[in-house]
Amino acid sequence: MTAINKTVNKASVGSAITRVTGNAGKGGAWWLLRGLVRRPSLGMLVILCLLIVVFSIMKPSAFLGSYNLRGIALSASVVGVLAVGQTFVLATGGIDLSLGSVLVFGTVVSAKVMAGMGGVSAGWGAVLVGTVVCIVASAAWGLVSGLLVAVLRVPPLIATLGTLGMALGAAQIISAGLDIRAVPLVLSRDIGYENVAGVPLLVVIAVVVAAVCGLVLWQTGFGVHTKAIGSNPEGAVRAGLSVRRHLITIYVLSGALAGIAGVMSLAEFSTTTIGGHTSDNLTTIAGAVLGGTSLFGGIATMFGTMVGILVPVTLASGFVIVGVQPFWQTFAVGAVLVGAVYVDQLRRGSQNRL
Amino acid sequence: MGSVDGYVVKARQIRKAFGHVEALRGVDFEAEAGKVTALIGDNGAGKSSLVKVLSGVYQPDGGELMIEGRVARLSSPRDLRRYGIETVYQDLALATDLTPYENIFMGREVFRGGVLAPLRLVDRGAMRAKVEETFARLGVTITDQLAPVAALSGGQQQSVAIARAAMWATNMVIMDEPTAALGVAQTQGVLDLIRRVADHGIGVVLISHNMPDVLSVADSIQVLRLGQRVASFSRGECDVPDLVQAMTSGTLEEAKA
Numbered sequence: 226m227t228a229i230n231k232t233v234n235k236a237s238v239g240s241a242i243t244r245v246t247g248n249a250g251k252g253g254a255w256w257l258l259r260g261l262v263r264r265p266s267l268g269m270l271v272i273l274c275l276l277i278v279v280f281s282i283m284k285p286s287a288f289l290g291s292y293n294l295r296g297i298a299l300s301a302s303v304v305g306v307l308a309v310g311q312t313f314v315l316a317t318g319g320i321d322l323s324l325g326s327v328l329v330f331g332t333v334v335s336a337k338v339m340a341g342m343g344g345v346s347a348g349w350g351a352v353l354v355g356t357v358v359c360i361v362a363s364a365a366w367g368l369v370s371g372l373l374v375a376v377l378r379v380p381p382l383i384a385t386l387g388t389l390g391m392a393l394g395a396a397q398i399i400s401a402g403l404d405i406r407a408v409p410l411v412l413s414r415d416i417g418y419e420n421v422a423g424v425p426l427l428v429v430i431a432v433v434v435a436a437v438c439g440l441v442l443w444q445t446g447f448g449v450h451t452k453a454i455g456s457n458p459e460g461a462v463r464a465g466l467s468v469r470r471h472l473i474t475i476y477v478l479s480g481a482l483a484g485i486a487g488v489m490s491l492a493e494f495s496t497t498t499i500g501g502h503t504s505d506n507l508t509t510i511a512g513a514v515l516g517g518t519s520l521f522g523g524i525a526t527m528f529g530t531m532v533g534i535l536v537p538v539t540l541a542s543g544f545v546i547v548g549v550q551p552f553w554q555t556f557a558v559g560a561v562l563v564g565a566v567y568v569d570q571l572r573r574g575s576q577n578r579l
Numbered sequence: 580m581g582s583v584d585g586y587v588v589k590a591r592q593i594r595k596a597f598g599h600v601e602a603l604r605g606v607d608f609e610a611e612a613g614k615v616t617a618l619i620g621d622n623g624a625g626k627s628s629l630v631k632v633l634s635g636v637y638q639p640d641g642g643e644l645m646i647e648g649r650v651a652r653l654s655s656p657r658d659l660r661r662y663g664i665e666t667v668y669q670d671l672a673l674a675t676d677l678t679p680y681e682n683i684f685m686g687r688e689v690f691r692g693g694v695l696a697p698l699r700l701v702d703r704g705a706m707r708a709k710v711e712e713t714f715a716r717l718g719v720t721i722t723d724q725l726a727p728v729a730a731l732s733g734g735q736q737q738s739v740a741i742a743r744a745a746m747w748a749t750n751m752v753i754m755d756e757p758t759a760a761l762g763v764a765q766t767q768g769v770l771d772l773i774r775r776v777a778d779h780g781i782g783v784v785l786i787s788h789n790m791p792d793v794l795s796v797a798d799s800i801q802v803l804r805l806g807q808r809v810a811s812f813s814r815g816e817c818d819v820p821d822l823v824q825a826m827t828s829g830t831l832e833e834a835k836a
Contacts, residue, residue, distance in 0.1 A: 523676030
């Protein structure tokens with residue numbers, strides 16, 4: 226509680242903020258800045274809109290074409306669902322590095338089962354079983370991470386680094402390292418390539434998952450407790466919350482969401498993608514942090530995460546269209562990420578110092 | 580509220596040992612409803628151990644704890660809530676990224692009713708209204724209910740923690756060093772708040788090092804030394820030298836005499 230000691234003898238910050246925000250007429254720019262610092266998801270939304278405007282002006286027909294916009298939304302949907310789980314974990318003050326590997330494990334087990342039920346020509350029964358298997362198998366790895374973190378008190382970074390390796394290794398053992406392509410045709414045809422009112426079904430699924438989970442994080446006791454645990458675990462225990470059980474639930478939820486993302490990935494590519502998800506963990510962390518979720522826990526919004534996930538995807542697509550080497554996207558996201566974390570620290574520092 | 584004799588909490592001959600160290604060697608302690616009872620003592624006198632027994636963190640090896648005239652067995656801090664007793668910890672135990680009302684209702688949220696009831700959505704409006712009412716009753720002025728607790732001053736954070744305890748307590752609030760981290764003006768504010776909590780009929784147990792604070796706010800001062808109560812003063816019966824003497828060289832015999 227050094228933070229409290231530091232605030233001793235200082236004037237009330239709460240009223241200072243009200244005074245500042247009350248003076249919007251006098252210092253509109255300061256008020257806007259303050260708002261952006263307090264709600265970084267809005268700042269990132271402004272950046273996202275600017276990117277869209279700039280790319281649209283440079284190449285209106287190519288960038289704003291429905292083909293390109295669908296491509297942007299599609300490439301954000303699988304990783305977007307992963308980022309939903311990541312946001313919950315980050316909100317508790319944890320981190321989940323295992324998401325991508327867990328997705329691979331879920332898809333490999335699921336694809337094996339569906340291959341055994343008829344493979345490419347299998348029907349909806351196989352798809353249903355495969356979906357359940359994928360979610361359950363992925364949630365099981367979430368349970369392992371959750372038990373490691375909450376019961377054995379292994380730091381989340383190490384616990385999920387462990388499950389990252391174990392899940393990927395297990396997936397490679399099961400598949401002998403070869404992608405399984407015997408995925409039912411109906412899955413890719415009726416889910417992967419399906420559109421609802423011109424919007425890819427996978428995008429619709431991702432948006433629904435994010436909206437429901439966002440509501441849970443924002444408006445339910447479960448969501449408030451998640452942020453409370455990230456903010457002050459000891460305080461949450463003393464307030465009578467069952468912190469251990471809650472943490473396990475969060476990691477299981479993150480695993481289950483990786484399972485949903487896995488099914489979506491199978492539908493999109495008609496194959497497992499064993500080598501394809503190594504950087505998903507960092508992408509989701511970057512997305513969440515860009516959207517204002519704190520790496521220190523306690524602060525998180527799903528809306529912010531969705532905006533944060535769209536920024537790198539939009540950058541990549543825009544760079545390709547305007548003819549900039551797409552590698553600049555990786556560079557730019559890295560730089561913006563550092564900036565976002567710096568703003569987060571600044572925000573916390575200013576609260577503690579004022 | 581309170582028992583027949585007016586004591587909400589009465590501890591008799593509480594003993595607690597950690598290995599060979601006897602932290603509490605038969606402590607008596609009582610707190611009345613509507614009064615501020617201060618518990619003071621030098622480091623190692625057994626204050627924290629007694630508070631932890633009173634708040635269910637430690638199980639006593641011997642002795643008897645009566646709450647509202649009935650023998651109470653506390654096996655966890657959660658049990659304490661059933662007896663209408665709340666604790667304000669020295670580190671406040673607030674989730675600083677959440678708002679005051681979210682902290683005050685943590686684990687005891689109000690949910691929306693009606694058709695949405697099964698979704699267990701939190702009713703922020705109802706919680707804020709109740710908290711504002713409690714703040715008004717206790718004279719706590721926190722202007723920005725939507726700002727995270729981290730944005731409040733130390734004194735305001737302390738007020739939130741005390742208001743949380745006062746809102747839920749029906750019998751007693753235990754406060755561990757509530758003014759230790761505060762400046763002069765904020766300390767006075769918190770002492771006034773403690774007084775108002777007691778004026779609402781709740782027993783307040785105040786653990787403090789600060790003797791002027793204790794003298795200004797407490798109705799009864801109980802002094803611990805070496806795991807026993809060596810003195811018990813009423814308001815106005817003592818001054819700082821008396822307290823210092825009791826803390827540093829008081830004995831059980833003197834207290835009985």
